[in-house]
Amino acid sequence: MNAIRPNPTFTxxxxxxxxxxxxxxxxxxxxxxxxxxPAATAATVQTPQQIVQQIADQIxxxxxxxxxxxxxxxxxxxxxxxxxxxPHFDASYAxxxxxxxxxxxxxxxxxxRFQKAFYDALIDRYADGLVDYREGRVTILPSRGTxxxxxxxxxxxxxxxxxxxxxxVNYVFRRAADGQWKAFDVVIEGISYIASYRAQVGEEIxxxxxxxxxQRLQSEGGKAIDSMKKQDAQG
Numbered sequence: 423m424n425a426i427r428p429n430p431t432f433t434x435x436x437x438x439x440x441x442x443x444x445x446x447x448x449x450x451x452x453x454x455x456x457x458x459x460p461a462a463t464a465a466t467v468q469t470p471q472q473i474v475q476q477i478a479d480q481i482x483x484x485x486x487x488x489x490x491x492x493x494x495x496x497x498x499x500x501x502x503x504x505x506x507x508x509p510h511f512d513a514s515y516a517x518x519x520x521x522x523x524x525x526x527x528x529x530x531x532x533x534x535r536f537q538k539a540f541y542d543a544l545i546d547r548y549a550d551g552l553v554d555y556r557e558g559r560v561t562i563l564p565s566r567g568t569x570x571x572x573x574x575x576x577x578x579x580x581x582x583x584x585x586x587x588x589x590x591v592n593y594v595f596r597r598a599a600d601g602q603w604k605a606f607d608v609v610i611e612g613i614s615y616i617a618s619y620r621a622q623v624g625e626e627i628x629x630x631x632x633x634x635x636x637q638r639l640q641s642e643g644g645k646a647i648d649s650m651k652k653q654d655a656q657g
Contacts, residue, residue, distance in 0.1 A: 467601055467602060467603070468602075468603065469565075469575075469603065470565075470575045470576075470577045470593065470595040470603045470605070471562050471565055471577050473510050473577075473595075473603060473605070474560070474562060474577045474579060474593055474605075475560070475562050477506055477507060477510065478557075478559070478560040479557065480506045481502070481503075481506055481552070481555060482555060482556055482557030482558070482559070483557060484502055484506070485502075485552075485553060485555065485556070486556075486557060489553050489554075492553050493550070493553045496549065496550070499549050499550075499552070499553065500545055500549060503545065503549060503552065510603075510604060510605055511604055511605050511606065512596060512598060512604035512605070512606045515596065515604075515606050516606040516607065516616065517533060517536065517537045517540075518533070519606065519607070519616045519620065520540070520616055520619050520620050520623055521533065521536065521620070521623060521632075522620045522623070522624055523624075524623075524624065524627050524632060528632055532632055532633065532636070535636050536632065536635070536636055536639075539636045539639035539640045540619075540623075540639055542639070542640070542643065543639040543640075543642070543643050543644055543646050543647050544644075544647060546643035546644035546647075547643070547644030547647040547648065548644075554584075558582075559581055559582045559583075560579050560580070560581055560591075561579060561580045561581075561582070561588075562577065562578075562579050563578040563579060563580065564578075565577070566578070572597070573596055573597045574594070574595065574596050574597075575594075575595045575603065576592055576593070576594055576595070577592060577593040577595065578590070578592050579591050579592065579593070589610065589611060590609075590610070590611055590612070591608065591609070591610050591611075592608070592609040593605050593607070593608055593609075594606060594607035594608070594609065622650040622651065622653075623635065623650070625650070625653065626638075626650060
């Protein structure tokens with residue numbers, strides 16, 4: 423498969439969406455087989471800002487000097503994305519938000535299949551663009567604190583492109599049951615990843631069915647993502 427080359431904002435989108443990819447990557451049965459993590463203490467809890475900076479630094483460091491290697495080996499790139507991102511995302515919550523009202527009528531088995539199929543399609547479409555990300559491109563802006571109940575936080579950041587343009591990329595976190603902060607949404611230039619894909623996924627399901635959408639994602643991969651975006655823009 424030929425790599426998809428970035429447009430002026432593609433690298434920023436890939437960086438942000440790659441972070442969001444982790445939010446729907448783990449199928450439910452994989453989560454069920456994992457023992458619950460012990461409750462975090464104040465000393466072990468990273469702040470949302472620390473998490474975003476750590477992810478950006480780790481991805482940048484891993485790619486440095488190895489870009490062509492990752493560009494030619496997508497499975498290795500996917501493995502890198504998963505290893506760095508997945509520990510920091512609320513997988514089930516984000517997937518349910520993407521499905522929206524259709525999650526209420528979907529079976530657990532359908533939700534699990536949707537998570538896997540949607541993740542595979544997104545990573546097929548966007549992972550290649552992440553290869554062009556470089557260390558130091560993400561600037562974490564000062565924190566504005568958490569929500570009134572202390573369970574949600576917004577990390578504001580700017581991603582600098584090759585041409586010097588800065589893209590606003592914000593990450594939405596919620597505090598998990600174990601006390602750790604987990605991301606579940608990415609907002610790029612004011613556009614929510616969750617809201618955008620919820621609209622596109624909902625439109626697909628309305629015109630066919632959840633099972634049909636899953637099958638399409640499985641068979642078409644990234645092309646299905648492009649097709650949904652095009653239909654959403656025309657609608």
